[in-house]
Every structure is written in C-alpha cells, then in structure tokens.
Amino acid sequence: MVLKVYQGSHIPGTTEAMEEALDILILGAGWTATFLIPLLRDRDISFAATTSDGRNVAGSPTLKWRFDPAAPDPEQTKAFTFLPRARHVLITFPLKGKGQSELLTKAYARTHGGSGDIRFIQLGSTGIWQSDADQKPWLDRHSPYKTDDQRAVAEDELLGLGGCVLNLAGLWGGERDIKHWVDRVATTKDAVRAKTSVHMVHGTDVARVIAEVIQTEKTAREGGGEDGGWDNVGKGQRWMVTDGFVYDWWSLFASWSDIGEDGSEPIKQAKWVFELMSEDGVRALPRSMEALGRCYDSRELWQTLKITPLKAGLGL
Numbered sequence: 001m002v003l004k005v006y007q008g009s010h011i012p013g014t015t016e017a018m019e020e021a022l023d024i025l026i027l028g029a030g031w032t033a034t035f036l037i038p039l040l041r042d043r044d045i046s047f048a049a050t051t052s053d054g055r056n057v058a059g060s061p062t063l064k065w066r067f068d069p070a071a072p073d074p075e076q077t078k079a080f081t082f083l084p085r086a087r088h089v090l091i092t093f094p095l096k097g098k099g100q101s102e103l104l105t106k107a108y109a110r111t112h113g114g115s116g117d118i119r120f121i122q123l124g125s126t127g128i129w130q131s132d133a134d135q136k137p138w139l140d141r142h143s144p145y146k147t148d149d150q151r152a153v154a155e156d157e158l159l160g161l162g163g164c165v166l167n168l169a170g171l172w173g174g175e176r177d178i179k180h181w182v183d184r185v186a187t188t189k190d191a192v193r194a195k196t197s198v199h200m201v202h203g204t205d206v207a208r209v210i211a212e213v214i215q216t217e218k219t220a221r222e223g224g225g226e227d228g229g230w231d232n233v234g235k236g237q238r239w240m241v242t243d244g245f246v247y248d249w250w251s252l253f254a255s256w257s258d259i260g261e262d263g264s265e266p267i268k269q270a271k272w273v274f275e276l277m278s279e280d281g282v283r284a285l286p287r288s289m290e291a292l293g294r295c296y297d298s299r300e301l302w303q304t305l306k307i308t309p310l311k312a313g314l315g316l
Helices: 033-042 073-082 100-111 150-160 178-185 189-194 203-214 216-223 249-255 268-280 299-305
Strands: 003-005 022-027 047-051 063-067 086-091 119-125 164-168 170-172 200-202 238-241
Touching (some): 022 033, 033 047, 033 203, 073 100, 086 100, 086 203, 100 150, 119 150, 164 203, 170 203, 189 268, 203 216, 203 238, 203 299, 249 268
Parallel strands (some): 022 047, 086 119, 164 238, 170 200
16 A cells, blocks of 8 residues: 655645654645644644645645555655655545555655654544443443454554554534435435434544644643653544534434425425334434434543534534
8 A cells, every 4th residue: 555646746835844854744635634734824833735636725735646555666665755754644544454554654654764753643433333332322432343344454553553543423514514414314214213323523623633632742741741742642542533422313304404495394304203203202302322322422532632622513
C-alpha cells in the first residue's frame, strides 16, 4: 500500500518551509480537512495536505497524490521521499488488513529520518463496536469490537506500532446533512421499525479532537499536568469519537416531519413512526437506552482532552 506522487505537483511557496518538520501532514484532504485546515491556520499549526488531484481544500493548495497499492518498491520509496517531513501524519483514508499500516509507516519513517519522532494518527469508524454483554446497552472504547473487520485489523497493527486511532461516529456538517439520509435509510415501514440508535459527530469537533491530540505535549506543559502528552493520549490509543448524544432514529424522523417538498404534510417516515409507537406501546420519544440497544459512551475522550463538543445535538 503506497501513496504515489505526481512530480508535477507543487505547493507554491512551501519548498523552503518543508525543510523544517511540519506539525502535521494530512494524507487525503477530503471532507474532514475542510474543517481541520481552517482550525490549523487559526491555531498557527503548520501543515501540508495531499489530494488525488492537487485541488485546493479550504483555501489551501495540496500536493497531488494518488493512492497506489500496486507500485513496486522503488516507486514507493520515491513517492514517500516527495512527502514533506512532519511530526504527525494523519491518515484519513482506510487501510485494510494486515501489513498496510506497517508498510506505510515504515516507508514514511525510512524516508524522513526514522520512526521515533513521527506520530501516526488513523481515522476509523465506530462501527467496529457492536455489543458489550458486560455493560449492555453501553459500549465504550474499551468494549469488545470486531477484530476481524479489515479496517480494525489495520488499525490494530498501527496501534501496535505506537500510532493512534480515532474511531469516528457518523459525520455531519457542511455539505453533509443527516436529513438527506432519511429517504435512503428508511424506505419502508419495516425499515423504520428496525432503526434504533445512531451516533454522530460534527466536522468541527472532529477537527478539534485532532488538533488537541497533536498538541498534547504543549497542553501538558502549559497545564503542568503529568497525565497529558502523546505517550498517554496518543501512543497505542484507540478513541471513540461521538458528540456525547445517543440519537433515536424514530425521534429524528418525527422531529423532521416537515422536511417534505413543501412542508405542509408530514413525511411518510414520521407517519410510520407514530403508527409504530401505537403498535409497539411506545408512549413517547425518545425511546429508552435499553430499547435502542447500542449506546456509545465517549466521555473518556472529552475528559482526557479537557474539551467539550462545540456542535453536539444536531442543532435540534
């Protein structure tokens, strides 16, 4: 698994700056980067980013790269050599199976002065957590997860190499509006019946979490605490990232009853919810945590980073 660079790519004005290690290199500047890049600029955190086409993201140019798992070793080494040196490397795209995390991290480290000072962060999904019999219906970052999931396999490999994994709940904000999911996830009454919990996090808060993780050393120094720093917050740590809410799909469908074409009639999903409430004896919404069945507890993340979600609640 390699990142292939196109030699024609260039970020104007950054050649000299790249001689000194950046604070963070974003591998794959997609939706998350539209929130992260403005925050990095605001906090004066130095960065570079890659995209497959070299487009501007959030007003910043990017290096043009293409992810190429089939490239031979000489091309791989050449590709990684073209990446700028950074203290933190954020991997936003999924790595899968055994071997990919090790290959990427070692190739980058080999071409950028060794692995000891480079910290890798992988974005993943909370979908790896399904159930925890010991504290049902609650799950937290320590709960059992699907270890045979191909993304989880790669994440575990990265953790073993001293990296950090941020498993993100459903993403919303900017161009991502969860209301647009309604017709896709609930096309029939039976589909509505099957919908239980959903967990979300806004792009703004994802960016804040990433920024806090890469600034753990600075935060620990300024706070005079001994429980901060990369070794405690980042190294080998898997975090569950949600906005602290457990949403009931039925409540959301009912809350968005007026999102139809003209807003004068309730959407069919809202009608089905109220029919099901009568049929199943649900007196009011939201349903109980026990009824929802899978509830994520992400308090430890926010307590450890000493921040509070800024965009919790879906704006309801």
